[in-house]
Amino acid sequence: MLTEKSDIFKTLLSCFLLITSTQAFSAEKPTEELVFLNWADYIDPEVIKEFEMKFNTKITEINFESNDDRDIMVNETNGTAYDLVVVNGIQLELYKRQGWLAPINEKLAPNIKHIYPKWKNAFPGAKGYAAPYFWGTMGIAYRSDLVSNPPTRWMDILNPTSELQQRIIMIDSSRDLIGVALKALGYSANSQKSEQLKEAEKLLEKQKPFVKAYGYIDLTEESSLVRGQTLATTIFSGDALMLQEQHPGIKYVLPEEGGNIWVDYITVMASSKKKELAYKFVNFINQPKKAAQLAQFVYYATPNKGAEKHMGSEYLKDPIIYPSQETLKHSEFYAQISPRVQRKRNQIFSRIVDKN
Amino acid sequence: MRLKTQILLLITPLIVIPLLTLGWIAHNHLRHTSEQRTLDQMEVLLDQVSLNIESEIDAAEFIIKTISKLSLVQQYALTASELDRYAIIQPSLLRLLASFQKTNPDYYEMRILMPDGYEDLRSTIKRIPNITEEEAETPYFKELSNSAQDIYTTYIINPDNNEPALIVGKALRFGNKTVDAITDSTVLRGYLVVTIKPQYSSQQTTSYLFGKKGVLFFTDNQGRILYHPDGPAQKQLPAPFLKKLKSPTEEQLTWSANLFGEQVYINSRKLHKNLFVVGSLPKKEVLEAGQQLGMLIVAITALSIILTLTTLYFFLNRILIKPIQLLNNAANQIAGGNLTNDIQIKTQGEIGDLAYTFNHMRENLRLSNDKIRHLAYHDPLTGLPNRRMLHEYLSHTMAYCRRRQLFMAVLLLDIDDFKRINDALGHQAGDNLLNAVSKLLKECLRSEDLVVVNVDEPPDTGSQFMARIGGDEFVILLPDIKTPHDVQIVARRILQLLSEPIQIANHQLYLTASIGITIFPSDAEDEESLMKNSDIAMYKAKADGKNSFRFYSHTMNEAANQRIHMENKLRTALSQEKLSLHYQPIVDISAGRTAGFEALLRWQDPELGFVSPEVFIPIAEETGLILPIGEWVLKQACTQLKSWHNQGHDDLFVSINVSNVQVARSDLVTIVRTHLSDTALSPESVHLELTESSFVIEKGRTSDTLKKLQDLGVYISLDDFGTGYSSLARLRNLPINVLKIDRMFINNMFKSKEDAAIVSAIIAMGRSMDIHVLAEGIETQEQYDSLAQKGCDMVQGYLISRPIPASEVPGFIAAQLTSVA
Known part of the structure; x- marks a missing residue:
């Protein structure tokens, strides 16, 4: 009886520890740092390094394994632990309703203009709250x-x-x-x-x-x-x-x-204390050249129209990256x-x- | 009644009654203890279950409280929008709950119910069909929502899977975090409900079993059996039973009931508001245990009784009954006359003492018995066996001799004129005389053969026996005699011994006795006849002039008489010079002439005619007449030789036969020396002829005598060589000058190769040892030539001459000289 009880204690204790440590983590974050919740290997580290150099900042990348996984991570902290989160299109509306997302100010991130408008509005919650990052199948x-x-x-x-x-x-x-x-x-x-x-x-x-x-x-x-x-x-x-x-x-x-067919967006969290820097990051990665570099690193199709001229035609014609309409029919x-x-x-x- | 039975009858109740009482008390006590123990075991189990249930509820309530405080739960409850709740929060919460359930599989269903009873979230370990998602109307939800308490816990049967379940619900009341937290007005947002597989149903069934058929089972308020270790809990408790269960009169009191057709002891605990645990123990089992115990005690008691009685019986037997039986047997044996066996009882104490006394008594009895027996069988005066003993011994000995076909002599001895001595010198002197006589007789026979003490055991019946059968009469038995002559020798010896003077009370008494002899079985075959015939023979002896013995048998008397007659004749012949000597020439082969003569004794009796030396010499030896005869022969031969020497034939020798009786009993050396000096003969002209027996009889003395004779210078001649048993090697140590080969070898010389070889060997050996070899009994020239060729020194025999009277010797020599010449 006693041992069963202690097993239960252990489980619960570990739950609590997970919560408190994550919270403690975010509270101690220095102001010039950005916490970026992202898929693993989903951004060229060179670009991160450039950004960090340019803005004398540090980007701490935290990875998730699946969209559900990410939802749990965000949920557990009620969205407060991260500055930037990569969210799949369908979840955007829910995130917005939870009040987790900050609107994207195009004035603070003017390079968003290079993005195809159709991707910007592909999902109900996307408009004005998320910058399309990549799309794929x-x-x-x-x-x-x-x-x-x-x-x-x-x-x-x-x-x-x-x-x-x-x-x-x-x-x-x-x-x-x-x-x-x-x-x-x-x-x-x-x-x-x-x-x-x-x-x-x-x-x-x-x-x-x-x-x-x-x-x-x-x-x-x-x-x-x-x-x-x-x-x-x-x-x-x-x-x-x-x-x-x-x-x-x-x-x-x-x-x-x-x-x-999925679309990933970069969002800025409503609870972020470094929204300005976060916008600068969104803006930085949407420079056509950078967007092209990023796309060629991860082999995904970029929604950035301006980037296309910085990429080889071979890449643009790759049927896996850019599947034909026929392929996408179903x-x-x-x-x-x-x-x-x-x-x-x-x-x-x-x-x-x-x-x- | 026998002693053994009496003692057992007395002691058995003394052992059996206390043991039975003890067994009865032990049985009662142990049965009570055993019953109590089973019931106590039930109590302990019930208490244990109570404690387990308590801690199970405590744990569950603690866990549900803790989970309800998790922020995710809180957030979930506070998220009003179903879309947000399901799309964002629910997967996270499900995952969390699942991970908890993975480590705590007993918490198999965790749910969040909305205030209206809608099942909003459900996490189950296994797929459990959900009867409804609208829980509002279920009894549990009603109780939960009506409960005043924050946590509502109860044991039910889960309608989803029909299994017993512990179900714990907690109301989730949170204030809206978006609204100012200070107001702290909490609103019911829903319920966290956890369904747990209760421990009592997941424990091993053995933990609810005790004794042989005692069980613990679980029931709810309505008497539904939730869990029964013996099988599916389908049964419904009867209403009276349930009533009694729900209102226990006194706590922890065991009561009896008839449950499902069985008389049982019941003890129960209310574990929770809807859960009872009931302990049920069949009365039969308790009784059975008591009965088994009873059987065991009976067995132990019976065994103890048997063991004790057996041991007692054994010891009684050993220390009392057996010795008494032994004493009884011994007494019976004594009564039957057996006095030799000791009682073998070694125990100390009274029985041992009794046995010792008994043995002592028996020994005394035996000694006096022996004394009586001795008195009865012996003559008190001389200590010799009496007539009674003779009677017994004689019958044994007759049987013995008959079996072995032996002859036995019965000698009846009567002292001559004893009455006269008795009258003259008095009875005392007579008694002394009888004692002296019996002593002499004992000496005469070999004493050890006469000791006959106990006639019960047949004595060594081959022994000589002597008894005094009254007054001056003695009987001597000589079993195993070969010839009448043997008896004669004994009788003669007795008479001779008695003829010595006896000293009695300053008187020199000269005794004679008469002996009658009967031979069994030729003279008589029964005791009476034997004694009667002996008596007749004895009186005959007396009639014949006393101091003599007579055989009952005529023929034997004849033989004895003839012998005596011849003895007397021989005695006369010696004194009257009726004996004469003849001389047989002995030729020296190398010299080719007569070297000497062997002197041979001749007895010509006017009545008996010529008597062969072979007949009269043994008589002479037996009677001792040989001594004067031998001496006569020596003197005669020496005198004759001297006269021949004086006539000019001074190179002749004479060879004289000497009996071994002479060698043994006379001073032969002195006699020979005397004759040599009387006649002035040179010693080497006298040859003494002896047979091997002279050398053998008494080795030391004889050879000593012979050696001394040789030292005188006379020649020693060994007669009849080859017929005795002397080995050739032995000759070396004997004082011998001449070897005479027995005539038998000479006779067979040409018939037997072996004899020829023996003759050759003797001659060769004689030469090598410097002993003269003389061959006797040669009758042919062939023998003569052969012997001469072998190197024989001398010959004697009919070829040369028969023995001739002394008077013819000069003529023979002269004739020989003439023939040689």
């Missing part, structure tokens, strides 16, 4: 050299052949994971129909034993995909190209059922869904991923 990366039947459809990894079993990594964000299952079943990723969601859950439940892990693939040379322990994974297009540099056998495919943006459906999706996801 989510598909499958696989080891063409180790797989005899290269996957071309989501079903190929959701209902894998034996060579892929236990060699698959699935993304651990509810929106993406359930979206993949829905797309594989031929439904919209934004489906709100409980029958379709049930089918999706069943499919994921069936796939679960063959999944090596729920998470996001490591992008360094240590990556299990590079080493061949993982043979297929859900991945964002640019990341696949980044891994391809580590191992030429790695290939990316946007599945025939279509994927998700792909879709995520759309807002009703709260109770969201709640249902939460529970599905929780049952699939959290309880393993």
